[in-house]
Amino acid sequence: MLRTLVLYTALLIGANPAFAGKIDWQAAHDGGLAKLSQSDPRPVPETTFTDPDGGTHSLRDYRGKVVLLNFWATWCAPCREEMPSLDALQAELGGKDFQVVAIAAGHNPAPAIRKFLDQAKVENLPVLLDPRQGLAREMGVMGMPVTILIDRDGNEIARLIGGADWSSDTAKTLIRQATAP
Template sequence: MRWLVLYTALLIGANAGFGPAFAGEIDWQAARDGGLAKLAPTDPTPVPATGFTDPEGGTHSLADWRGKVVLLNFWATWCAPCREEMPSLDALQAEMGGEDFEVLAIAAGHNPPPAVRKFLDEEGITHLPVHLDPRQQLAREMGVMGMPVTVLIDRDGNEIARLIGGADWSSEAAKELVRQATAP
């Protein structure tokens, strides 16, 4: 009888809506139910070391963000769902970006810097720096076949989830996802 009471208490506690059972654990189903329906957790997979650039000619790699949780978004100026989604990525960066978390948006493919700047200005994007993958080398290595694609990367530089298509990244479900991913 004692075991039944203990088991029942554990079961109720685990399902009481308090989020994940352990710090740093992500409640994927709650994220999907909360509006990120296409979010798919992946086995932790190291991200490639492939470089990308900025408009000033600087080179970067995802290793530059190691130690932070990164929401990596591949987008393009010609992509209608990207235009719809970009303001929510900007809002998420404005609210939650910092030492532990960053939204990293990379324009993949033929996106000349003036076209990128025009796109960002038209959409009022002010919190996302411009990064470019003009030959889609990083995008290809990460299996990106269309846009937008957003990849959640843990502090150790591993892809842990992917969402193909657009999403509202300023939603409470997205913010809770970030809180869970950055929890100690």
């Protein structure tokens, strides 16, 4: 009887649109993302950043998608450790609803970036640059790595300072919850 009650309660909650898209922040903390801090939704700046070909981009380009924005640098040891997991997360979940946006902030010469990405075996992330750290400064990034979760409306909803395993089951569950309709 108790099992049946639990099963039907779980089905009711899972099928109820009022519960869709809710993020279980505590489960994320308990599952290995202990440094993840939920924040009140606040709009991200529209400061531009570039790509190696001189193209200009802004976070506005990603509206309608959930974005995991990561600021990194070639000299950053924790960045080197976490970059393969960001690449794996993009490979598995990236698409029309979700995008990992990894931006090299500060002075990162092109050969150093290429070497860094080759050594980390990054294949699924575009090279994006914030050489003068305009976007990083505007977003309050004081050190690296910093990863910011942005909702479909362009609002920061969480931030993690330091490295994390973004290819973990916990991280994938967080992204699936954030992208749920």
